[in-house]
Amino acid sequence: MLSIIPGNKISSLDSTYIKEEGISSWDLMERAASAFCNLLFEKLLMVPDDVFIFSGPGNNGGDGLAIARLLSLRGKKVSLIVFEQNQNCSKDYQINFEKLPSQVQVFRWDEFGFAFNDHDLIIDGIFGVGINRPVEGKYREVIEKLNEAKGIKIAIDIPSGIPSDSLLIGIAFKADYTFTFQFPKLALLFPEHAEYSGVIEVADIGIPDHFLEQFGENRYFLTGDDLKSLHLTFNRFSHKGDYGKVLLIGGSKGKVGAVLLASKAALRTGSGLVFALVPEDERLILQIGAPEVILANQDEIKGLQIFDALGVGPGWGQEIDISFYESLLKRYHKPLVIDADGLNLLSAHPRLIELVPNGSILTPHIKEFERMTGKVDHHLDRLQKARDFSEKHNVYLVLKGQFTSITCPDGRQFFNSSGNQYMATAGSGDVLTGMVTSFLGQGYPPLNAALCAVYHHGLAGELASETRLRGTIAGDIIESIPASFLKLGIA
Numbered sequence: 260m261l262s263i264i265p266g267n268k269i270s271s272l273d274s275t276y277i278k279e280e281g282i283s284s285w286d287l288m289e290r291a292a293s294a295f296c297n298l299l300f301e302k303l304l305m306v307p308d309d310v311f312i313f314s315g316p317g318n319n320g321g322d323g324l325a326i327a328r329l330l331s332l333r334g335k336k337v338s339l340i341v342f343e344q345n346q347n348c349s350k351d352y353q354i355n356f357e358k359l360p361s362q363v364q365v366f367r368w369d370e371f372g373f374a375f376n377d378h379d380l381i382i383d384g385i386f387g388v389g390i391n392r393p394v395e396g397k398y399r400e401v402i403e404k405l406n407e408a409k410g411i412k413i414a415i416d417i418p419s420g421i422p423s424d425s426l427l428i429g430i431a432f433k434a435d436y437t438f439t440f441q442f443p444k445l446a447l448l449f450p451e452h453a454e455y456s457g458v459i460e461v462a463d464i465g466i467p468d469h470f471l472e473q474f475g476e477n478r479y480f481l482t483g484d485d486l487k488s489l490h491l492t493f494n495r496f497s498h499k500g501d502y503g504k505v506l507l508i509g510g511s512k513g514k515v516g517a518v519l520l521a522s523k524a525a526l527r528t529g530s531g532l533v534f535a536l537v538p539e540d541e542r543l544i545l546q547i548g549a550p551e552v553i554l555a556n557q558d559e560i561k562g563l564q565i566f567d568a569l570g571v572g573p574g575w576g577q578e579i580d581i582s583f584y585e586s587l588l589k590r591y592h593k594p595l596v597i598d599a600d601g602l603n604l605l606s607a608h609p610r611l612i613e614l615v616p617n618g619s620i621l622t623p624h625i626k627e628f629e630r631m632t633g634k635v636d637h638h639l640d641r642l643q644k645a646r647d648f649s650e651k652h653n654v655y656l657v658l659k660g661q662f663t664s665i666t667c668p669d670g671r672q673f674f675n676s677s678g679n680q681y682m683a684t685a686g687s688g689d690v691l692t693g694m695v696t697s698f699l700g701q702g703y704p705p706l707n708a709a710l711c712a713v714y715h716h717g718l719a720g721e722l723a724s725e726t727r728l729r730g731t732i733a734g735d736i737i738e739s740i741p742a743s744f745l746k747l748g749i750a
């Protein structure tokens with residue numbers, strides 16, 4: 260799995276890697292530049308003919324120079340805008356400057372006119388992960404102009420101004436796309452930086468995962484390549500029991516739809532038997548909405564251990580009999596999934612959190628999370644609080660949002676790459692609850708259940724929204740779950 264390396268370790272990673280590979284730092288920069296160009300032609304339907312590249316004094320600027328050469332050789336009209344005298348720039352910057360073809364027009368930043376068209380391509384190679392202070396002076400002036408400019412904007416590695424692992428102070432380049440090298444830098448995953456990063460694409464520069472791992476700090480980026488090995492395999496001799504028996508508990512007047520969505524999602528994720536416990540008056544709605552779901556009776560609720568997994572909380576409301584919740588937590592000893600009001604009730608009755616079985620999976624959105632842990636200042640703070648909470652209570656924490664994070668009791672943190680903005684729709688979280696519960700009930704270890712559910716949920720959302728865009732609803736995500744399995748080749 261792709262490790263996320265903190266910015267201050269990237270130069271030791273580079274130097275150790277190039278030594279081991281027997282290549283030069285220039286070779287690695289060349290790989291980076293050509294990976295960037297390949298992504299450019301892959302991701303943009305039409306690569307503009309007029310390209311403007313802004314190169315700062317470090318290796319991010321050096322990448323810009325190499326990209327200028329490669330794009331010029333591919334017939335683009337490239338203008339290069341520089342800030343410093345060559346002798347004040349990094350070694351590989353200087354080498355690449357010497358290699359520029361004569362067709363590339365070079366401007367000093369203060370000689371350049373800043374007149375762009377809609378179809379121009381602007382590439383930001385001003386600063387990368389080596390930024391060490393807020394952007395001021397000429398750099399600020401240029402970035403402000405670029406942020407106002409027309410054209411398609413792409414950041415090399417990270418938008419200039421964003422520090423690799425912490426919160427932006429001051430200004431930064433606002434990119435439509437960020438092509439980041441080998442792994443996403445942590446700060447690209449912060450919601451505070453969404454308007455700067457644009458669409459994030461990872462450009463593979465050939466450093467193997469096991470090598471990255473040595474420099475990482477237990478943070479990983481979850482991609483489709485990781486998924487297959489996390490799945491259990493079933494065959495034609497498998498019977499209903501193998502696919503697990505799960506129980507979803509929730510629903511209240513007007514909110515039984517949440518349990519309906521979670522139950523259907525559990526069925527589509529492969530659960531053999533899905534039971535639901537909803538208030539007496541809501542049973543009929545559930546049964547009509549999903550005939551495949553079995554309504555749980557009192558005996559089943561008494562003997563909870565017959566269930567392989569429980570999903571608690573969707574649409575539950577805050578008015579439930581808290582002693583029932585308490586007895587549920589006392590009587591069920593396997594990991595369970597807690598969402599929505601199940602979490603809000605834990606915040607309102609903190610003594611209950613001590614009863615949550617070890618290894619349970621809690622799936623809060625940002626507001627629910629704050630109710631559990633107190634006020635959060637920014638995403639980095641949130642990620643730290645997630646680690647503290649998971650460790651203290653021995654639970655897995657799935658923090659929902661763009662790049663949903665999954666935090667383990669041992670501190671490992673995984674960031675999901677699938678999903679899109681169209682999934683921010685009512686009931687989407689209930690679908691996820693049903694999916695996690697389903698995987699848990701099928702016998703997946705809690706971490707794998709969380710990782711598989713989160714990734715498939717995102718991919719199903721992407722597939723559902725292909726034709727429905729902003730009209731995508733939670734039910735569409737459920738219907739696309741099988742297509743997500745199919746896409747990853749999982750039987």
Ligand SMILES: NC(=O)C1=CN([C@@H]2O[C@H](COP(=O)(O)OP(=O)(O)OC[C@H]3O[C@@H](n4cnc5c(N)ncnc54)[C@H](O)[C@@H]3O)[C@@H](O)[C@H]2O)[C@H](O)CC1
Pocket residue numbers: 269270273287288291315316317318319320322349385386387388389390391392393394395398415416417440441
């Ligand atoms: N393995 C990889 O990921 C590779 C990354 N590459 C690229 O290299 C950059 C990082 O390069 P580095 O030289 O370390 O830093 P920068 O280019 O970001 O800039 C450092 C440069 O800028 C000065 N500086 C820093 N902050 C400021 C500021 N606010 N104002 C003015 N000047 C500032 C600093 O003093 C230095 O002179 C990485 O992002 C990738 O793009 C390689 O290509 C190889 C593979």
Ligand SMILES: [K+]
Pocket residue numbers: 319383384385386387414415416417418419
């Ligand atoms: K940059």
